[in-house]
Amino acid sequence: MIAMQYKDMLNGKSVIRELSEYATARGKEIGYENVFDYSLGNPSVPAPETFKKAMIKLLTEADSLEVHGYSPSLGIIPVKEKIAASLNRRFGMDYSQKHIFMTSGAAGAIAHAVRTVTVEGDEVLTFAPFFPEYNPYINLSGARLKVVPADTESFQVNFDRFREMLTDKVMAVLINTPNNPSGVVYKRETLEKLADIMRQKGQEYGHEIYLISDEPYREILFEGVEEVYVSKMYENTISCYSYSKSLSVPGERIGYIAVNPACKDAETIVNMCGQISRGIGHNCPSSIIQLAAAEAVDETSDLSVYEKNMNILYEELVKLGFTCVKPGGTFYIFPKALEEDAKVFCEKAKKYDLILVPGDTFGCPGYFRMAYCIDTEKVERSIPALRRFVEAEYGSGKEG
């Protein structure tokens, strides 16, 4: 008798994955270069040379048993020391290696963080639009994910609804800035206000409310946007980081949790992560990947292509009459669809070989996501298709 909880999940197909599979199939018909595939958030630039060289050096010069040997269950200590030092230098924090837990990317980080600070039935709040995988990360832990509706004016925080929903049952708030799918970066005042409300409500309820900060796009920040390190704004913060995007290594499943040293039970939370990992038999990220990432803690791939692509798309979308908040980072943009049902809108776009993801998937109907982590040349070639689509289906767009 197999476990129905997981079996039932097999029916819930990922819309993003289905669109990506459609794009691949369509590519086989007309050549993939002719499919303007904006479906998947996969890095489009190679890993930095430093990472590659570190891997080769470890393989050729270091002792096999050390490179490929068991990692301690919380991560390799010198790796964690390098990460702590880098965060301290860049963000004025005071982490030690004891505040770091190595994870399988931000996904693993969030799933562990939630399990440390919630029990069965507790609530975790997040804000629409949000990454849909938050559902399994939270809901399979026994806690319940509740989604605060979007502030579609700015894609900052809908504070009125947040205040209402931040009841005594909420043990953690999960944010993602720079945001997938909106591309928006939370302003300093947004984070200040968020922190104030959480502190106040925490005192009122007599328990901590932890802030789980999902930060895989931290380094993909565009010109003129202020970089605010979330954990600086709120002491009970568990930062969840991934090297997937900054080093273009999503398949290597490497990231970490960094618990603010001022957070209540900071070191205990890190140690508890090790126990949670035991339960799923996961233990740790690959040793050699941990060691190589440690050599590249202050580096990134060449991320400039994403801003370039964003500027081309944003300018054209506005010209075509789309309502759209300009992204401050990531490789996503999240315009309003030209008709009420974004699913219908995205379905029509397929006729022009434009692969767009309806905002419903991100808890924000009526909008759509474009993941512009593709070659600039392709973005440029997609513009005529976008124009044809808008003109043929919606007149000449809103302004027309």
Added chain:
Amino acid sequence: MIAMQYKDMLNGKSVIRELSEYATARGKEIGYENVFDYSLGNPSVPAPETFKKAMIKLLTEADSLEVHGYSPSLGIIPVKEKIAASLNRRFGMDYSQKHIFMTSGAAGAIAHAVRTVTVEGDEVLTFAPFFPEYNPYINLSGARLKVVPADTESFQVNFDRFREMLTDKVMAVLINTPNNPSGVVYKRETLEKLADIMRQKGQEYGHEIYLISDEPYREILFEGVEEVYVSKMYENTISCYSYSKSLSVPGERIGYIAVNPACKDAETIVNMCGQISRGIGHNCPSSIIQLAAAEAVDETSDLSVYEKNMNILYEELVKLGFTCVKPGGTFYIFPKALEEDAKVFCEKAKKYDLILVPGDTFGCPGYFRMAYCIDTEKVERSIPALRRFVEAEYGSGKEG
């Protein structure tokens, strides 16, 4: 408010880890070469050249985005195809890639397998002596691990107790052959009898009883021992494999689940594993490690040192009067202690810088484990210490 379930686990320290830490500390005093550290089951031979060369080739010749890109959630398909083909060739099975799920070693494999075939409150049986990490793998899933007492005569299966304990509540039986800690390999007739009882009871209860077969030591098999592929003996078998020992890469966290194609719901079980992985945010093992392991599916490190060490130790232990079943594989041996309380026995051994692990940890009091995955030279140097220990503390051993 942090999750007490995991916080409480922090008090339960691992005896093996404590002994290993003691050995390291003692090594700092007298030189680690003088500590006869038989505590940890870590491979002592390097990874094979094929694995290393495959890694370097991927890094230098392949496209960064392909090597380091996202793996499909069930594993990279060509990798799974190579694994299936290798198992089919070696063991006469008929796996396709659809029966394979890539995991973080055997640990991840067991933890996933258990979650597919049990729900809260179900029981999983295993046999003493057993690897103590089975406790978190099973108990944190919501199922309950129950331990069938050892048959200390042979360390095969205590069938009388097994029959009694195989009630209607048992959804899975977890076995480990070659066995950690006994080093014993289950005989063909043991597996046949086990399968017969499971089939019969399954029919009686009207539900499948799955066999979860933990096989990280599959390739460490000594002369004259028959290799029996467990899944050949029982259709509802989920094989859990790790490359940690065969390729000496425990830190790379790479292994797989192979579900017998004749198993009920075989492909569904594989797909469910992908959903379970989503919940913990783990997704998949590292892409480059999957790709490199696929190049070495039919290889192993030079494992001959383990048999050599076993022969030296076994001969000496018998000479000294220990009761001991001769290991058929692994890098463990599990003799009977020379006094009732193996903890006291192992504590006394420390005086002679012999680091032994009491069998209590493995659900089998009165015995002790030696992990002889160390240099043969050190095994040889440990013999005089072993003799001194036995003579000084127990006369000249049992025979004396």
